[in-house]
Amino acid sequence: MPAIQNIKVAVDAVVFGYTSKEGLSVLLIKRDVKPFRDEWALPGGLVGDDESLEDAIQRELKEETGIGINYLEQLYSFGQPGRDPRNRVISITYYGLVKPDAFELQANTDANDVAWYNIKKVPQLAFDHQQIIVVARERLKNKILYQPVGFELLEEKFPFSELEKLYMAVLDRPIDRRNFKKKVLKFGFLEETTEKQLLDGAGRPGNLFRFNEQKYFQLKKEGISFEI
Amino acid sequence: MPAIQNIKVAVDAVVFGYTSKEGLSVLLIKRDVKPFRDEWALPGGLVGDDESLEDAIQRELKEETGIGINYLEQLYSFGQPGRDPRNRVISITYYGLVKPDAFELQANTDANDVAWYNIKKVPQLAFDHQQIIVVARERLKNKILYQPVGFELLEEKFPFSELEKLYMAVLDRPIDRRNFKKKVLKFGFLEETTEKQLLDGAGRPGNLFRFNEQKYFQLKKEGISFEI
DNA sequence: CCAAAAGTGTTTAATATACACCCATGG
DNA sequence: CCATGGGTGTATATTAAACACTTTTGG
Numbered sequence: 001m002p003a004i005q006n007i008k009v010a011v012d013a014v015v016f017g018y019t020s021k022e023g024l025s026v027l028l029i030k031r032d033v034k035p036f037r038d039e040w041a042l043p044g045g046l047v048g049d050d051e052s053l054e055d056a057i058q059r060e061l062k063e064e065t066g067i068g069i070n071y072l073e074q075l076y077s078f079g080q081p082g083r084d085p086r087n088r089v090i091s092i093t094y095y096g097l098v099k100p101d102a103f104e105l106q107a108n109t110d111a112n113d114v115a116w117y118n119i120k121k122v123p124q125l126a127f128d129h130q131q132i133i134v135v136a137r138e139r140l141k142n143k144i145l146y147q148p149v150g151f152e153l154l155e156e157k158f159p160f161s162e163l164e165k166l167y168m169a170v171l172d173r174p175i176d177r178r179n180f181k182k183k184v185l186k187f188g189f190l191e192e193t194t195e196k197q198l199l200d201g202a203g204r205p206g207n208l209f210r211f212n213e214q215k216y217f218q219l220k221k222e223g224i225s226f227e228i
Numbered sequence: 229m230p231a232i233q234n235i236k237v238a239v240d241a242v243v244f245g246y247t248s249k250e251g252l253s254v255l256l257i258k259r260d261v262k263p264f265r266d267e268w269a270l271p272g273g274l275v276g277d278d279e280s281l282e283d284a285i286q287r288e289l290k291e292e293t294g295i296g297i298n299y300l301e302q303l304y305s306f307g308q309p310g311r312d313p314r315n316r317v318i319s320i321t322y323y324g325l326v327k328p329d330a331f332e333l334q335a336n337t338d339a340n341d342v343a344w345y346n347i348k349k350v351p352q353l354a355f356d357h358q359q360i361i362v363v364a365r366e367r368l369k370n371k372i373l374y375q376p377v378g379f380e381l382l383e384e385k386f387p388f389s390e391l392e393k394l395y396m397a398v399l400d401r402p403i404d405r406r407n408f409k410k411k412v413l414k415f416g417f418l419e420e421t422t423e424k425q426l427l428d429g430a431g432r433p434g435n436l437f438r439f440n441e442q443k444y445f446q447l448k449k450e451g452i453s454f455e456i
Numbered sequence: 457c458c459a460a461a462a463g464t465g466t467t468t469a470a471t472a473t474a475c476a477c478c479c480a481t482g483g
Numbered sequence: 484c485c486a487t488g489g490g491t492g493t494a495t496a497t498t499a500a501a502c503a504c505t506t507t508t509g510g
Contacts, residue, residue: 006277007237009307009318049234049316053307077305077320079237079281088277090237090320092305161489178491179473203488204480227453227472389462406464407500431461432507455499 008089011057012044014136015096018153024169029064030113036126057094065114066106071097071152083128095136097152145226148219151211159197159206189215236317239285240272242364243324246381252397257292258341264354285322293342294334299325299380311356323364325380373454376447379439387425387434417443
């Protein structure tokens with residue numbers, strides 16, 4: 001055990017967003033500081049001495065991207081020596097989910113650009129951030145099978161097909177429409193409204209659904225078994 | 229973001245062991261240093277500047293308990309300011325599984341005693357270690373439902389009832405013997421030997437089983453769906 | 457012969473899977 | 484009237500769940 005220790009502690013976040021147009025996307029910043037200046041990276045930064053980890057990541061997200069987050073959960077801690085070329089830095093990572101109406105971004109501290117990238121089109125990233133995204137995506141894929149997911153990613157009201165496309169994007173495979181609907185509705189965390197979808201093209205407009213928040217969060221606690 | 233940061237990084241481990249006599253148990257040390265001197269705590273300590281997190285926790289386990297570990301996985305990072313009364317310390321926690329034949333312990337550095345405690349009889353602990361054990365136990369409970377568990381906790385050969393009791397101890401509820409056996413054997417990661425259990429009392433001796441390591445680790449990667 | 461623990465199978469209920477045609481809208 | 488996307492049900496296969504008596508051993 002070392003007499004003195006010289007390790008820095010950072011937090012970084014993989015924030016997922018979803019729109020049917022863009023698919024499953026990740027929030028990235030373009031770094032305005034060394035190292036890896038002008039390269040894309042996950043939003044994040046060093047933790048303050050008297051700041052909780054959650055406060056730190058929320059602060060960094062606000063500073064660097066202007067985003068308000070709907071859901072945030074700890075992902076994993078990366079601490080391999082050498083992952084930061086300057087000093088030893090341990091990064092405690094989080095993953096978050098945001099609704100599309102929170103998509104307006106603004107670059108600030110430490111970042112000269114902010115953007116959403118489709119999960120399949122992520123550019124080369126600074127540090128080990130590529131690997132962190134892989135872990136986050138894997139976690140989300142698993143999460144979706146034992147907890148309801150969607151409330152944190154979709155607008156208040158949405159056509160059922162929107163939820164279906166979200167699940168296909170996360171799981172990265174096709175889903176049978178009829179079986180999916182049967183299964184999801186049986187859980188009872190969705191309410192059907194009488195409103196109809198506004199179309200931007202041809203097709204029969206579907207009814208809009210919304211989450212019953214009480215049931216949704218109850219099932220989130222209890223867990224579900226969701227074998228799609 | 230702070231100009232300079234003064235946070236320490238530690239690793240701590242919740243090591244689980246299982247014997248049919250003692251049930252599911254956790255490895256604890258009695259602290260030989262301040263703060264919380266002479267109180268029970270999880271094994272762990274500060275990370276060296278050039279040491280990976282995994283190396284650090286393995287080193288601490290060896291130093292403090294003399295134990296060799298079969299399986300170790302990152303659990304969660306605890307970083308609430310004030311969780312250590314002296315300085316800000318962030319603890320990256322791991323949970324581990326060990327076989328009974330590695331149960332011989334020896335206290336060393338920073339510890340003046342080491343002991344196994346049944347999961348239901350854990351004494352009061354230093355820091356937030358009680359909470360860490362709760363999280364670890366919850367994780368193990370979940371893990372057992374989507375990955376085979378047991379190879380890391382049981383001896384090379386064991387009667388089937390041993391696995392069944394292990395699952396009951398982890399899940400903390402009764403299991404139907406016939407359905408459990410049917411289900412487990414169908415996965416195919418167990419091999420039945422012709423050897424019979426040595427008894428320490430009355431009862432019909434059962435055949436001994438052993439894990440087929442190849443299948444076991446394959447299923448560990450693929451994941452299983454284990455609704456007991 | 458009694459107590460303790462292991463071995464074993466069937467029936468029923470629930471769930472998962474596979475699968476195709478019609479409907480409402482915009483252009 | 485064509486293209487697009489939404490809506491809906493049934494039959495079959497698989498899996499889960501409930502459940503009790505017999506066998507082998509030690510004392």
